[in-house]
Amino acid sequence: MIVVVVVGLIALLFWAWRRRTRRDSALRAPIGDVPGSATVIAEFPSLYVATTRHGQPLERLAISGLGFRSKADVRVTDVGVALDLTGQPTMLLDPARITAVAQSTVAIDRVVEPDGLVCLSWRTDDGTVVDSYLRPQDASARALADAIRGILSPSSTGPDA
Known part of the structure; x- marks a missing residue:
């Protein structure tokens, strides 16, 4: 009986994840390497936690490459923020x-x-706005947030810009 319940729960979880990946299949992350000419401003070994709907920190999105928690290297450069997630x-x-x-x-x-x-x-x-959550490992969250703010224009740093 316990085996049947466990198998049923696993099947339910698999079905739910497949449904979520289909729902989010139109959402795509910008894939690309940092140009060699870019200046690295700061690097932060981090833990990538999740990507969620904007303003809904409990609604995980299954965007390709961003569906699961992972170690990440976050590089803040003069051309943008590079997220290097393990295996992606x-x-x-x-x-x-x-x-x-x-x-x-x-x-x-x-x-x-x-x-x-x-x-x-x-x-x-x-054009869908999403939130990605990062947990710096060797620095404070404030240091990472401030480094990213440093490359943004003043109009894009507000809470709901």
């Missing part, structure tokens, strides 16, 4: 695509000390 192609967010950067405490199943996460709001290829 580099995602490059140019400053025009970033709508806001803030600090947060909660995302999906991750709760940390106050303002221990960085919430990076950006536009997918189709």
Whole structure:
């Protein structure tokens, strides 16, 4: 009986994830390497937590390459923010695509000390605004958020810009 319940739960989880990936299949992250001529301003070994609907930190999106928690190297450059997630192609967010950067405490199943996460709001290829949550490992969330703010124009750094 227990085996049947476990198999049923696994099947239900698989079905739910497949449904979510179909729902989010139109959302695409900008894939691309940082140009060799770019200046690296700061690097942050981090934990990538999740990408969610904008303003909905508990609604995970299944964007290709961003569906699962992962170690990440975050590079802030003069041409944008590069996210290198383990086993995934580099995602490059140019400053025009970033709508806001803030600090947060909660995302999906991750709760940390106050303002221990960085919430990076950006536009997918189709213009949908999403939030990606990062947890710096060797620096404060404030240091990462400030580094990203440094490459943004003043009009794009507001809470809902």
